[in-house]
Amino acid sequence: MEFELDEDQQLLRRTVRETVAKVRGRPEDQQWSTYRRLGWLEAPPLELALILEELGYAADPTPFLATATWFAPLTGRLPEGSGTAVFDGTGRYVLDADRADEVALLTPDGVVVVPGAELAVRRIPVLDPNLHLAQVEAVEAGALAEGVPDLALTGLAATAVGACRRILDLTLDHVKRRVQFGRPLGSFQAVKHKAADMHVAIERARALTHFSALTIAEDDPRRTRAAHMAKAAAGECQRLVFRHGLQLFGAMGFTWENELQYHLKRAQACDLLLGTASAHRKALLAS
Amino acid sequence: MRLADDPEVADFRAEFSAFLDANLPAEGEARDRSRSSAHVPDWARRWQRTLFDAGWLLPGQRPEFGGRGATLPQQLAYLEELARRRIYHSFNPQGLGIIAASLITFGTEEQKRRWAVPILRAEITAALGMSEPEAGSDLASLRTRAVLDGDTFTVNGQKIWTSGAHDADVLLTFVRTDPDAPKHKGISALLIPTATEGVVRRPFGSIAAADDLDFNEVFFTDVRVARENLVGPLNEGWRVANGSLGHERTLLWLSFAERLEDLVQDAADVGAGQEWYATLLMDLQALRLLGYRQLGPDRDPAELSVLKLLGSEAVQSASLHALEAHGADGLPHPAGTGPYHHMNNEAFISSWFERYARSFAGTIAGGTSEIQRNIVAERILGLPR
Numbered sequence: 001m002e003f004e005l006d007e008d009q010q011l012l013r014r015t016v017r018e019t020v021a022k023v024r025g026r027p028e029d030q031q032w033s034t035y036r037r038l039g040w041l042e043a044p045p046l047e048l049a050l051i052l053e054e055l056g057y058a059a060d061p062t063p064f065l066a067t068a069t070w071f072a073p074l075t076g077r078l079p080e081g082s083g084t085a086v087f088d089g090t091g092r093y094v095l096d097a098d099r100a101d102e103v104a105l106l107t108p109d110g111v112v113v114v115p116g117a118e119l120a121v122r123r124i125p126v127l128d129p130n131l132h133l134a135q136v137e138a139v140e141a142g143a144l145a146e147g148v149p150d151l152a153l154t155g156l157a158a159t160a161v162g163a164c165r166r167i168l169d170l171t172l173d174h175v176k177r178r179v180q181f182g183r184p185l186g187s188f189q190a191v192k193h194k195a196a197d198m199h200v201a202i203e204r205a206r207a208l209t210h211f212s213a214l215t216i217a218e219d220d221p222r223r224t225r226a227a228h229m230a231k232a233a234a235g236e237c238q239r240l241v242f243r244h245g246l247q248l249f250g251a252m253g254f255t256w257e258n259e260l261q262y263h264l265k266r267a268q269a270c271d272l273l274l275g276t277a278s279a280h281r282k283a284l285l286a287s
Numbered sequence: 288m289r290l291a292d293d294p295e296v297a298d299f300r301a302e303f304s305a306f307l308d309a310n311l312p313a314e315g316e317a318r319d320r321s322r323s324s325a326h327v328p329d330w331a332r333r334w335q336r337t338l339f340d341a342g343w344l345l346p347g348q349r350p351e352f353g354g355r356g357a358t359l360p361q362q363l364a365y366l367e368e369l370a371r372r373r374i375y376h377s378f379n380p381q382g383l384g385i386i387a388a389s390l391i392t393f394g395t396e397e398q399k400r401r402w403a404v405p406i407l408r409a410e411i412t413a414a415l416g417m418s419e420p421e422a423g424s425d426l427a428s429l430r431t432r433a434v435l436d437g438d439t440f441t442v443n444g445q446k447i448w449t450s451g452a453h454d455a456d457v458l459l460t461f462v463r464t465d466p467d468a469p470k471h472k473g474i475s476a477l478l479i480p481t482a483t484e485g486v487v488r489r490p491f492g493s494i495a496a497a498d499d500l501d502f503n504e505v506f507f508t509d510v511r512v513a514r515e516n517l518v519g520p521l522n523e524g525w526r527v528a529n530g531s532l533g534h535e536r537t538l539l540w541l542s543f544a545e546r547l548e549d550l551v552q553d554a555a556d557v558g559a560g561q562e563w564y565a566t567l568l569m570d571l572q573a574l575r576l577l578g579y580r581q582l583g584p585d586r587d588p589a590e591l592s593v594l595k596l597l598g599s600e601a602v603q604s605a606s607l608h609a610l611e612a613h614g615a616d617g618l619p620h621p622a623g624t625g626p627y628h629h630m631n632n633e634a635f636i637s638s639w640f641e642r643y644a645r646s647f648a649g650t651i652a653g654g655t656s657e658i659q660r661n662i663v664a665e666r667i668l669g670l671p672r
Contacts, residue, residue, distance in 0.1 A: 003292050003579040004362075009288070046288060172668055187671040189657075192664035199663055200593050207576040208569060210288065218290050229569045236566075281565035 056162025059254040066096040070156030089146035092138035098134040100122040127266035150227035157234035160270035167245040205237035228284040235277025238267035325451025333408035384411035389531035414455035433462035451504035454625040474524035485510035510654040543598025557612035570601035589666035599649030
């Protein structure tokens with residue numbers, strides 16, 4: 001096999017990185033319309049993973065993830081506006097259900113698409129203040145089926161990898177600048193070794209995420225196993241990166257003012273949604 | 288990025304597969320075991336020569352050195368095919384992969400003829416003299432001294448951890464030839480035949496068994512070495528060391544992938560339903576992916592440290608889990624824990640404890656995990672030294 005990004009993919013990654021940095025801080029709907037206008041929602045799985053990693057890096061506030069990796073794989077199309085899907089059989093903690101224009105419901109008889117405005121939905125305050133999660137209430141018991149798309153797991157994994165990379169970058173920046181005992185913190189081996197472990201965990205999770213996207217793109221028989229691996233690895237990665245990142249940041253990372261908190265929370269939320277690392281390790285063994 | 292092999296690689300793999308099917312030594316022929324990394328039983332010498340003659344020994348080399356000019360992805364496919372069958376191309380891996388490879392890169396024509404080709408043809412075996420009692424991770428501080436007088440070096444000093452030295456015919460030895468130069472600049476590489484007067488080798492047992500003799504101390508007392516045995520220019524041994532090890536490092540991760548693959552098979556029963564077993568599967572997949580990526584052009588060599596860390600620590604962790612999963616059944620030692628393969632019976636003869644203990648070779652030798660973390664932190668993440 002060949003496991004290098006080709007030139008187009010590298011170019012895409014650079015473009016996405018630059019664009020996301022440029023529109024950062026602008027109103028949410030402007031960011032959303034920029035991403036749509038650039039056709040990012042139509043990207044095939046691997047390219048989508050690259051985009052989502054960059055959006056995860058920026059703690060993206062738009063409904064991109066739910067639209068591209070929840071709604072689209074269930075319906076085989078893109079929604080008018082934004083979309084999401086209920087595919088866990090319960091309707092709990094549905095990403096962006098409170099603001100989606102179209103909601104795809106996975107039922108025992110197949111997929112039913114409902115305008116978001118017609119569903120009774122209650123947004124749930126969650127640990128990540130920028131994440132929209134909602135309970136879809138007006139659905140009868142037994143009316144929903146369970147079938148999480150591989151792409152939804154891969155999308156969360158890619159987002160988590162991006163968030164972890166941001167945590168590492170912020171941490172590196174901090175330990176390079178912060179001087180104690182007359183030396184930058186980053187010159188101490190105890191600090192270096194934690195940073196190195198964060199990097200290895202990110203590389204591992206990113207590789208498995210790209211692999212998962214690739215198996216979806218090629219509809220390889222390993223795709224479901226690969227998706228479990230990606231989601232589990234991203235969860236393991238965030239666990240280590242959260243712990244080391246917050247620890248190395250010292251008291252500054254513990255404040256609301258510091259932006260580190262948004263990325264820690266995005267990474268943590270990605271693990272808790274649609275099954276933690278442990279759940280996907282078990283699912284991998286059972287698959 | 289794609290899942291399938293390049294057609295060039297697929298054809299290459301198929302050709303080598305067919306060669307193996309037609310030429311592998313039969314079980315009855317391959318009874319004698321190799322007792323150290325420079326001891327090659329007669330059948331294995333014949334096998335290595337068969338590979339050499341067919342250009343299947345070091346496929347990346349030119350035909351006169353047992354190769355066929357294979358690309359890096361093809362070399363990887365070659366090693367994967369060997370590993371899948373749990374067979375070796377040589378029982379003197381450092382002789383082949385490091386010493387002969389260094390001679391081909393840095394040696395004179397005469398050195399290639401006299402030493403490299405015989406090592407490749409398994410007529411002689413070679414060991415690598417690098418570490419010293421006071422020079423481990425800080426290899427460049429080595430003190431074994433070689434003084435050039437006319438056309439002869441006189442060598443005094445000591446090496447340690449010299450794998451297979453007691454069974455080797457020649458040692459590629461790194462010595463200090465200019466004690467006044469900065470430490471990286473006063474080192475040279477010498478070929479020292481082990482039969483030379485003044486060379487004393489003392490093998491010592493490993494943690495696995497008193498009679499598991501691979502490590503050696505090697506003492507040099509007024510050992511006289513002809514100048515023609517100098518490999519590369521005088522005082523440029525550090526370049527030789529980096530070049531020869533560098534070649535080996537590119538595909539070093541594969542040896543960890545092979546161990547993980549063995550663990551996937553050999554621990555399948557105790558691993559059933561265990562989350563650590565899922566982690567093992569993920570580590571193996573991730574290591575392969577990152578390894579394949581490293582075959583691409585313009586890769587940063589520091590990324591090899593990521594592969595070594597990931598691979599060596601995954602092997603260690605999975606081996607410990609496998610040992611613990613056996614509970615008191617993990618106590619018997621010696622004991623066998625893997626299937627019998629006539630050309631590679633390491634797992635067959637190793638207890639779970641031994642497999643766990645041996646995993647520390649991965650996290651200590653070839654740059655400890657601590658050194659690898661420093662490399663990642665400083666060269667990839669840009670933290671200050």
